[in-house]
Structures are given as structure tokens and as C-alpha cells.
Amino acid sequence: MDYEDIIITLRAILSANDQGAFSQLVKDNHPADVASGLAEMEPGEVRRLLNMLPAVIRADVLGYMPVDFQLQVVQFFTRGELAEMFVEMSSDERVDLFRQLPEEAQENLLPALAQVEREDIRKLASYDEDQTGAIMTSDYATLTPELTARQAVEQLRKVAPD
Numbered sequence: 001m002d003y004e005d006i007i008i009t010l011r012a013i014l015s016a017n018d019q020g021a022f023s024q025l026v027k028d029n030h031p032a033d034v035a036s037g038l039a040e041m042e043p044g045e046v047r048r049l050l051n052m053l054p055a056v057i058r059a060d061v062l063g064y065m066p067v068d069f070q071l072q073v074v075q076f077f078t079r080g081e082l083a084e085m086f087v088e089m090s091s092d093e094r095v096d097l098f099r100q101l102p103e104e105a106q107e108n109l110l111p112a113l114a115q116v117e118r119e120d121i122r123k124l125a126s127y128d129e130d131q132t133g134a135i136m137t138s139d140y141a142t143l144t145p146e147l148t149a150r151q152a153v154e155q156l157r158k159v160a161p162d
Contacts, residue, residue, distance in 0.1 A: 001029055006037035014045055019052040026057060035064035043069070047076035059088035071100050083112035086121075095124040 001009070006029065013022045026034050038046045038061070050058045050073070062070055062085060074082055074097070086094050086109070098106060098121050110118050141159050143152050 001025075001033075003033070003036060006033055007040050010034075010037050010041065010049065014041075014049055017048075022049055022052045026053060026061065031057075031061045032064040035061050039065055039069050043072040044076050046073045051081065055084040056088045059085045063089060063093045067096060067100055070097055074101070075105075079108055079112045082109055086113060087117055091120055091124060095121055099125055 006025070009021075009025055012018075013025065038049065041049075050061065053061070062073065065073065074085075077085070086098075089097070094117075098109070101109065110121070113121070141156055143155060147155065
């Protein structure tokens with residue numbers, strides 16, 4: 001499906017409030033393509049559509065949107081909805097978005113997150129943009145020592161494709 005078709009389909013799904021069709025669209029297309037189409041819509045409309053998806057997929061699609069558009073969209077989410085997405089986002093994407101939130105929104109969001117996520121955000125956000133720590137992630141994958149290099153790479157591709 002090309003870019004224009006995605007936009008047309010998104011508008012039809014929104015009009016019909018068709019959760020099944022939106023789930024299928026996301027399943028059949030890369031999240032980046034869906035995010036590009038959503039970026040052509042109004043932030044409130046994007047929120048309505050994203051809330052049709054499970055939090056993990058919602059976070060994945062949101063992660064492909066430009067940060068400035070993410071900021072516009074997340075203003076329409078409740079604190080609970082936003083916290084649910086933050087938990088599912090990769091740590092580096094989560095911190096990038098968190099840094100862009102107004103201070104009041106940051107202070108409102110943190111209590112809604114589990115202690116682990118709060119500490120992770122605080123730690124990664126403490127680095128200045130020009131420091132190496134600013135581009136770090138706290139995500140990790142584990143491998144067993146008996147794997148060959150080839151097996152290790154194959155395992156990483158399965159468990160940590162990004």
C-alpha cells in the first residue's frame with residue numbers, strides 16, 4: 001500500500017471507527033509507513049486511532065513519528081494512556097519524548113510510571129544532549145556463553161531486531 005492509500009484508508013477507518021480495519025492496516029504495513037500517514041492527520045484524530053491498538057503497537061507507531069508531532073499527539077492522551085505507552089517504548093525513544101515534554105507534563109507523568117521506568121528516565125535524561133550518555137539505551141539482550149557467533153547474531157535478530 002502506498003503513502004496516499006494509507007492516508008485515505010486511515011481517514012476511512014477514523015470515519016467508520018473501525019478498530020479491526022486499523023489493526024489490519026498496522027499488521028499489513030510497516031509502523032513507519034502508518035506513522036507517516038498519521039502525521040498528516042490532526043493530533044486528536046491520531047489519538048483516537050492509536051487508542052484502537054494495544055499499547056505495545058501504539059508505542060511502536062508513535063516512535064516513528066517526528067518528536068514535534070509526538071508532542072502534539074501526546075497532549076491528547078490521559079496520564080494513564082501516556083504512561084502505558086511510555087512503558088512499552090524503547091528507553092531511548094521514551095527519554096527523547098520525555099525531554100521534550102513541558103516540565104509540568106513531566107512531573108505529572110512520572111508518578112504514573114513504575115519505579116524502574118522513573119529511574120531509567122531520570123538516569124538517561126540527566127545527560128546533556130552533547131554527551132555520549134544522551135544517546136544510550138538501557139535496553140539489553142542476553143545470550144548464553146555456549147552460542148557460536150553466528151547463533152548469537154541470529155538470536156539477537158530474533159529477540160532484539162531494533
